[in-house]
Amino acid sequence: MGSETARELPKIDFSGVEPASPGTESWNSVRAQVMQAMESHGCFEAIYPQVTPELRESLFRTAVKELFALPLETKQRNIHHKPFHGYLGDIPALDYYESLAIVDAPLPHATQSFANLMWPETGNPTFCETVLSFSKKVAELEGMARRMLMEGLGVDKYYEDLINSTWYLLRFAEYQAPAQGEEKKLGYVPHRDTNMMSVVCQLQKDGLEVQGNDGEWLLASPSPISFIVLAGNGFRAWTNGRVGAALHRILVGGDVTRYSVVLFSVPKKDFLVEAPPELVDEDHPRLFEPYYDDEFVRFCVSEEGTKTMDTLGAYNELIKARKAEA
Ligand SMILES: O=C(O)CCC(=O)C(=O)O
Numbered sequence: 001m002g003s004e005t006a007r008e009l010p011k012i013d014f015s016g017v018e019p020a021s022p023g024t025e026s027w028n029s030v031r032a033q034v035m036q037a038m039e040s041h042g043c044f045e046a047i048y049p050q051v052t053p054e055l056r057e058s059l060f061r062t063a064v065k066e067l068f069a070l071p072l073e074t075k076q077r078n079i080h081h082k083p084f085h086g087y088l089g090d091i092p093a094l095d096y097y098e099s100l101a102i103v104d105a106p107l108p109h110a111t112q113s114f115a116n117l118m119w120p121e122t123g124n125p126t127f128c129e130t131v132l133s134f135s136k137k138v139a140e141l142e143g144m145a146r147r148m149l150m151e152g153l154g155v156d157k158y159y160e161d162l163i164n165s166t167w168y169l170l171r172f173a174e175y176q177a178p179a180q181g182e183e184k185k186l187g188y189v190p191h192r193d194t195n196m197m198s199v200v201c202q203l204q205k206d207g208l209e210v211q212g213n214d215g216e217w218l219l220a221s222p223s224p225i226s227f228i229v230l231a232g233n234g235f236r237a238w239t240n241g242r243v244g245a246a247l248h249r250i251l252v253g254g255d256v257t258r259y260s261v262v263l264f265s266v267p268k269k270d271f272l273v274e275a276p277p278e279l280v281d282e283d284h285p286r287l288f289e290p291y292y293d294d295e296f297v298r299f300c301v302s303e304e305g306t307k308t309m310d311t312l313g314a315y316n317e318l319i320k321a322r323k324a325e326a
């Protein structure tokens with residue numbers, strides 16, 4: 001016994017907790033599970049029926065479908081100056097992958113201007129309504145998980161500051177099925193997210209895999225009411241390594257095209273990612289030099305950054321070397 005259970009991601013039920021309920025018994029019990037899962041795996045599966053299966057269905061069957069069916073030139077209007085914040089397609093090593101992103105998705109004007117760009121004649125009100133209610137609810141889940149972790153680490157006094165210093169990016173991705181009969185292919189290379197936390201929603205059961213501590217890949221298999229919550233390098237740095245960033249990848253196989261919608265919490269441009277003093281002491285020396293997310297992302301897409309699996313570690317060495325030179 002045990003071994004099969006241990007191969008699954010920790011599963012945590014958020015159905016009884018609400019953003020306004022810190023301190024309740026159910027909040028505290030979920031918080032203990034979140035702490036344990038994040039410290040051991042850097043991720044967990046969240047059961048979260050607050051996003052109903054109906055909302056998920058309309059997101060994937062209507063909004064996402066309509067979006068990817070647009071002509072390539074239209075999708076390419078989704079431009080953003082920061083790498084990985086706009087349209088992505090035709091990327092070497094990501095042969096099956098295409099994606100679009102909305103910066104500040106939970107804000108009505110941001111989703112509306114994205115829709116105006118994609119559907120200039122109508123602004124697609126149904127798309128906006130679905131995407132807005134989805135991203136607002138998922139942002140609440142991210143906020144609760146982040147708050148619980150901060151409480152668990154004794155640094156929740158920074159919660160409001162941190163929420164005000166991050167914004168949300170919503171990314172829609174399509175992974176083409178490889179030719180029929182072929183074996184599974186890498187849809188997205190193994191990586192750790194650069195941002196604070198990511199919440200993955202997928203319609204199909206498989207695709208996303210997370211590396212366990214023993215190096216084995218664990219298949220995430222969320223249900224129609226669950227999500228995968230992953231800690232990224234931003235949160236790893238901010239928590240001085242108390243929370244590890246989950247290494248993950250996407251495998252695609254069979255003849256079903258995979259779709260995902262992921263909400264990322266991202267440090268704002270002027271926010272210095274730096275562990276608070278409460279998380280640094282003799283037993284926990286400071287692991288990472290303070291940095292700005294934009295510069296870290298630029299490093300991650302550079303030749304040097306793409307050569308390493310531990311982007312944060314390599315970037316940190318670079319900052320230290322630059323400081324020593326100065
Ligand atoms: O598409 C997914 O499910 C996740 C992709 C991913 O890991 C990412 O965009 O960082």
Ligand SMILES: [Fe+2]
Binds near residue numbers: 191193198248
């Ligand atoms: Fe990722």
